[in-house]
Amino acid sequence: MTNTIQQSFTPSPEEVAQFHERGYLGPFKVYEEEEMKRLWRRERLRLMDRTGAVYDEGDAQAGNTNIANYDRHLDSTFLADHICKPEIVDRVTAVLGPNVLCWRSEFFPKYPGDEGTDWHQADTFAFASGKPQILWPESEKEFGGTITVWTAFTEASEDTACLQFIPGTHRTMFYDETKNMHYQPDKINAQDKDGVNRGFYGYDYRQLQKDPNWRPPEERAVSMIMRPGEAILFWSTMMHASKPHTSPEKGMRLGFAGRYVPTSVAIYPDTDDVDEYGGKVSLKDYGAVLVSGVDTYTHNRKVTATTRGHVFPVR
Incomplete structure (x- = not known):
């Protein structure tokens, strides 16, 4: 019998140290560019079928909300395998x-x-709702947020709304x-100091500032230019944004x-719904x-397969 050796995508100690300093790691390749383009041409049609989606389409799209984009990995075989890919999970x-x-996915x-x-x-x-959606335990209270792995399914360039980070x-x-x-949702948002029009899906994030007079140090911002199939890993607590899409x-x-x-x-402690957007x-x-790994805790509801019966491949 031949033993299958799993390829490891674990970053080096130097890369991990750099991540802790900057708050992000990458971009790194998850798919070949042509493979990503081919997969997305196929999957964008399959995702139009929401019969297995865990959220009711009528509710999710009320008010033109962004919730319709949540958690399609729970019904899509492609996205189920994507969130479990070794290229992502090892990092x-x-x-x-x-x-x-993995507690959420979003388009x-x-x-x-x-x-x-x-x-x-x-x-x-x-x-958005005033209800915490994730809470770290008191024993780990120096931590917070989530690790987000953002994969470019299409080109993300300076003129097609690439991500921006403020390291550290x-x-x-x-x-x-x-x-x-x-x-x-119809609010016209102000320009930032560089004349870039920005908003937050119908909200004005500046309303949450601890200091109303504080402004993000945009002079330190870096742009994450990515090809289709590349991904970036970052702390959600790091200041991040995206540029406008200016290339029709x-x-x-x-x-x-x-x-x-x-x-x-x-995850979703003491709540039975998501109310936002x-x-x-x-x-x-x-x-x-x-x-x-394994989950020895009992405080989170979990699933082991999609609504269509595809088993999530645990690393």
Whole structure:
């Protein structure tokens, strides 16, 4: 019998140290560029079928909300395998440890003419509804947020709304997520100091600033230019944003984000729904996915297969 040796994508100690200093790692390749283009041509059609989606389409799209993009890995075989890919999981476990859950995934489309995404940080993800969506245990209270792995399904360039990071800002929260943001989908947002139009999916993230007079140090910003199939790993507590999409000839820019936490983190504690972006969805069919190791805790609801029966490949 031949033993199959798994390829390792664990970053070097130097890369991990650089991640802790900057707050991000990458970009790195998950798919070959032509492979990504081929896969997305196929999957964008399959994803139009929402019969297996865990959130009701009518509720998810109420108010033109972004919740419709949440957690399609729970019904899509391709996305289920994507969040578990060794190229991703090995890098995540190098930061979070061996026992890891994927608790959410999201699509982030930007169409030609769309404004940039405002500078923001996320710790408990309570900024929209006021309810924490993830809580680290008291014994690990120096940590917070989630590891996000953002994969470019299409080109992400300076003119197609690439991500921007402010390195080293992941250790200090400049926003108070317990403050209330008002959902105003038709609000026209102000320009930043460089004249870039930015917003936050119907919210004004500046309403959460601890110091109303504080401004993000945009002079330190770096752009994450990525080819289709490349990914970037970063702390959600690091200041991040995106540029506007100013290139009509290049079509939609699409990123797909998987969000990861250790199994010790409580996911959606004391809540049965997600209420944000002008919509509300029930969590009755939701479950986190173990992507690596074991889960000895009992505080999170979990699933081991998609709604269509595809088993998640645990690393």
